[in-house]
Amino acid sequence: MRIGFIGLGNMGSGMAANLLAAGHEVTAYNRSPEKAAALVERGATAVTTIADACSGDVVISMLADDPAVESVTFGDGDTAGILTSLPQGAVHVSSSTISVALADRLTAAHAEAGQHFVSAPVFGRPEAAAAAKLFVVAAGDPAVVQDLSPVFDAVGQRTFAIAPGPKTANLVKLSGNFLIASVIESLGEAMALVGKAGVDKQQYLELLTSTLFAAPAYQTYGGLLARREFEPAGFAAHLGLKDVRLLLAAGEQLEVPLPIGSLLRDRFLSLLAGGGRDLDWSALGALAEWEAGGARPAPD
Template sequence: MNVGLFGVVISATRQEGRGSAMKSPAELTVAFIGLGKMGVAMAANIRRAGYSLAVWNRSADKAAPLIALGARLAKTPAAAAADADILISSLADDDAVKAVVSEPDGVLAGLRPGAVHIGTSTISPTLSDELERMHAAAGRCYIAGPVVGRVPAAEAAQLLTFVAGDAERIGASRSVIASYAPMIFVVGERASQASIAKLIANFLGASALDLIGQSLAWAEKSDLPSALVQQMLSSFFANPATREYVTKISERDFDAVGFTASGGLKDVKLMIAAAQDVNLRLSSAEALRSKLEASIARGWQDKDWSCLTDIDRR
């Protein structure tokens, strides 16, 4: 990704939505649904920013660090949503999101009229638009806000997010969003636009992993010095996170997991399906799918998704 270009856009978007619609932490009640590693880190930053926070997770023990920060543990998604002006969800996939939203004790059962639900998960564009329609029909508002970044970035409140939905509601929610993702890109009014932007970002990331692996395999088979190729790749991929992966893939460090192979396969399938919706075939993504499936067949489903590069190298 072009960091310089992102910097320009970030500066512009940070100036939007700072009018009277913005509220202080004392004026807003927030709920957070889904407490995986990313969710816990994001929710902790919301709480540290001073917001009243209710949380829910199917495994309640994961809420312990947030309760220690003063958050309230709710018994159901509906109970978490009941007092919330803004509810944020961070869940694994389409099925998990749809279930938590639509179950009898789910988000829509508890969310107040006029309240906002911000979905930070990587889900299909089709479901994003469906969620937008479901919330609108119930008199609620859905904003798609998938985040980009690994757990260390979430812990440091340095995530990037693509958001799409009602512009006024995005502006009113901006202070909460900025507490976990200060780099905010408003990409449109349709929820699916944010989901597509996130899938494109992940496609760029996944493609970079594949390029690094193939370049190293070519160099190794041609007896080029590994140090030379690492230097070439590090210079070419200037993004700090990408530079980390150059070393990670070169050293086959797949056990320090930032994102699992099974999670990567899910996202790549979403990329392929979203592109097919606009009559585009992502041949590179199809190759990634095959390599991730081969990785999982070898029992690497819980290794870092960069293990897909070892399919070529082996």
């Protein structure tokens, strides 16, 4: 397929590289153009405008938040966005973690323009993106999602087609990130407890992940916590706060109380207030150790 890719950050660069490796024709756009250099060496075409990335069958956006996605989609004039540049019948795939409300807006806007919109956020850290081991959560017109199978297969190990309404994928993604953050917080509290009693954290983690909690989230984030490996960030703490806020907004709209979500929002605020904005979001779990008299999550 001819694919435009917008957003070459920690996740997008690996995804775009795997699309190239699978034989797709990739046109790459990034606000900082130097990030496209490695992809050009692999055969991608770098462009300097969003419009130039929208001439193919599909354009994929992988961006940090709602404002970034809104900017690249709804721009006009000299900074024409996806909506005004994508041909009729082509597809905008958003792999960004965005709000349910924005997914609704994008669905309606693309339909009015005669285009298709598919939400396809992913689960996995940058190393999984580089290894094509992501899990793709896709929602949109079933026929369009099916046609996109070669794209999703190139970047992930499994695709879950959730529903015909794109916003459902975004809600599922936010719920998953909420569960990960809950794991990080509870692991941090448990490690602070046993660590203060003199138990080796790495040994404790091995016990947990070899018995009751043999799951990737516990293995990955428990390891980062035990090693206090918060830099460089695979997923920054301020983005974790963003996702919890989006989760709470969705809960309010659906009238679903999320008391643990409210707690996590406050815990992320504490982390950011203490200088941890750009640390990996696993540093959330180190708050408990700090509050128990240990080291601060953020470096002095």
